[in-house]
Amino acid sequence: MDTATSNVEASERRRASRSQRPVGPHYKWVALTNTTLGVLMASIDASIVLISLPAIFKGINIDPLAPGESNYFLWMLLGYMVVTATLLVTFGRISDMFGRVRLYNLGFAIFTVGSILLWLTPGTGNTGALELIIFRFVQGIGAGFLFSNSAAILTDAFPAHQRGFALGINQIAAILGSVIGLILGGILSYFSWRLVFLVSVPVGIVGTVWAYLMLREVATIRGKQKIDWAGNVTFAIGATVLLLGITYGIEPYGGSPTGWGNPLVIAALTIGVVLLAAFIWIELHVKDPMFRLDLFKIRMFAAGNASSFLGSIARGGLQFMLVIWLQGIWLPLHGYNYDVTPLWAGIYMIPLMIGFLLMGPLSGYLSDRFGARIFSTTGMLIQTVSFLLLTILPANFDYIWFAVLIFFLGLGQGMFSSPNTSSIMGSVPAEQRGVASGMRATFQNSGSIVSIGVFFSIITAGLAAALPSTLASGLTHAGVPTAVSDKIAHLPPTSALFAAFLGYNPMQTLLPHNVLTALPAANQSNLLGHSFFPNLISSPFMVGIHNVFYLSAAMCLVAAIASLLRGKAQQDRSTGTGEQTDTPAEQVSTSSRAR
Incomplete structure (x- = not known):
């Protein structure tokens, strides 16, 4: 008994001494790899359901386009993002109070539990849909802890002259995850919808154990803080x-x-x-x-967040809009069946990811040496020009030009993201990094949701104005009775857009089954073919998406101006042990506390 007791006491002393020892020179790479894994996993799960929704709803026996069922579709699509965006600042503040690593580790564990629950979802029908939405909320809570603390942990661990590179890698993981999610969702859902959620379980378990064993709290947590x-x-x-x-x-x-x-x-x-x-x-x-608003008096912090929010509005709905363009028009016109368009849309979006992958770490590395302003401003200007050039493309474009333009969009985004994040995180006092990271991520995630809502409404309004007459005429000429054609033509265009987005043939969804089967075989083949719906929708859709691109270009231009006004960075240098000298903001904070 005495031996067992002494062994326990010795183990506790080893754990205590380990937590009190200074971190080694390689700790920063442990922090980078683990936080990058966490952000990558959370980003993959944010987009993986976009492609796999048809398989998920089929698996639980729900038609997401049926009357009364669209709420389930909307919550599965955006619920994860809403929960994450609204909790980031709160989680960042709590992490500043109780430890960023502790709350990051908790987030990894919560996310893993959510993934397991989603994989095991027992219900079907409306009950199953509600369970999936609730379990996605659990995932979103875990992702909130991961997103709100990853940048702060890296800022704590890395010296100022390497911070941009580290945050660039982390930002790449976030963007890479959103594209990988599209492709992975299409592949896994082909075999089973449950695999879509199972894939993150082993990653989550390994990442959680690794985080609890290896990550250390290197920031000084100020005591006696009140919630x-x-x-x-x-x-x-x-x-x-x-x-x-x-x-x-x-x-x-x-x-x-x-x-x-x-x-x-x-x-x-x-x-x-x-x-x-x-x-x-x-x-x-x-x-x-909860959040010190006087942080916005720091010009670098204010300008960085303003440009990030505007850029997020410009880009946030981009993937959503481009996917609808590909799935609803371009891919069918090129012979792809609607049920495979979600997967191929993800594949054809790869140039966007490549551009970001090439420029993200490079701009982060260079911004550590030359400052964030020139790279983040230039990145926004590249995106401005790319959005304007996208308006030149016809509905049935030559893919090489589409690939080049979205490649440059990715290039511009990569040039902007990591320097901007490094600039924001390096400008705030050390004890405020958690909540500052949460606010930065909130601006970014909220901008994406605002973007989807506004951009989708612009396209929908354009379709509602021009599509009814075109659709009624086209259906009548295809043999559909006039009364049925008029009724279908005046349905909300969201039905057709959601159908294309989910990988359903819109005409098969809109036309009553008994009307469709009563038509001659040639008429049915025409209506359900690859060109009927795309040719009807392309003209009004392009008017709407051009307006979206013009708005995005304007947002990026204003963001470039905001980025230009951030001022020049005053770089601090590291001692080489992972401990940073104070930035000007930290010196001000320290001196004010001393007074």
Whole structure:
């Protein structure tokens, strides 16, 4: 018994001494590899369901396009992003109070549990859909801890002259994951929808164990901090309600193709703005706020987040819009069946990923030497030009030009992302890095949701204005009775867009089965062929997507101006042990505490 007791005490002393020892020179690479794995996994799962939704809904016996079922489709599509975006700042602040590594590790574990629950989803029908959505929320909570702390952990671990490179690798993982998710979802869902969620389970288990064993808390955690409950609650509820309003603005309401006139959407947007305004007032008056708004007085922090938010709006809906373009028009015109278009859309988007992969680490490395401003500003200008050039492409484009343009979009995004993130994280006091990382990620994720809502509404409005007459005429000429043609033509265009996005033939979805089977075989073949729907929708769709590209270009141009105004970096140098000298912001914070 005495021997066992002494062994336990010796083990505890070893653990204690290990946690108190300074980290070695190689610790920063441990932090980089683990946080990159975490961000990669969370990003893959954010996009993996986009391609695999048809298989998932078929697996639980639900038609996502049936009346009353579209809410399940919307929540499966955007619920993960909404939950993650609304919790990032709160999680960042809690991590500053209780330890970034501790909360990051917890996030890895929660994400893994969510993945296991999704894989084992027992229900079918509406019950199964509700279970999937709830388990996705669990995943989203875990992802919130991962996203809010990864940049802060890297900033703590790396010296200033290597920070941009490290954060560039981390940013690449986030973008790479979103593209890998599209391809992986298409491949795995071909065999079983459960594999879509199972794939992250072993990665999550290994990553969680590795994080708990190897990551160390190198930041100094200031004690005796109080939780700002009023600030946390108003921000979380306000952001959630606002993003829900934007999300439901996509759905048709009454006779309108979109839901922006829905009283509930208007109320959600209003309540969200009021609560966020209350959050700002609270943060200015409480002793220990959830987020110190005076961080926005740091020009580099303010300009970096402004350009990031604008860039995220410009790019966030891009993948969604391009996928609809590919799946609804280009791929069918080139002979692809609708059921395989989701997978091929992901494959044809690979040049976007390659551009980011090439420029992300390089711009991060160079920005460590020459500062963030020139690279982040140039990256935004490249994206501005690329968006404008996309408006020149016809609906049935030559792929080589499409590939070149999205490659340059990826190149510009890679040139912007890592220097901008490094600039933001290096500008704030060390004890505020967790909440600053959360705010940065919130701007980025919220911009993506806003982008999807706004861009989708622009395209839908354009289709609603021009498509009914074109669709009614085309269906009538194809032999569909006039009464049926008129009824279908005046359905919300979201039905056709969602069908194409999910890999269903839109005409097979829109046309009643008894009407379709009553037509001659030649007429059926024409209606369900590869060219009928794309030729009908291409002209009004291109008007809408051109407006989206113009808006994106304008956003990127303003973001470039904001990036240019960030000022020159004042670089600090590391001692080479993972401990950084204070940045100007840290020196100010230290001196103010001393006073």
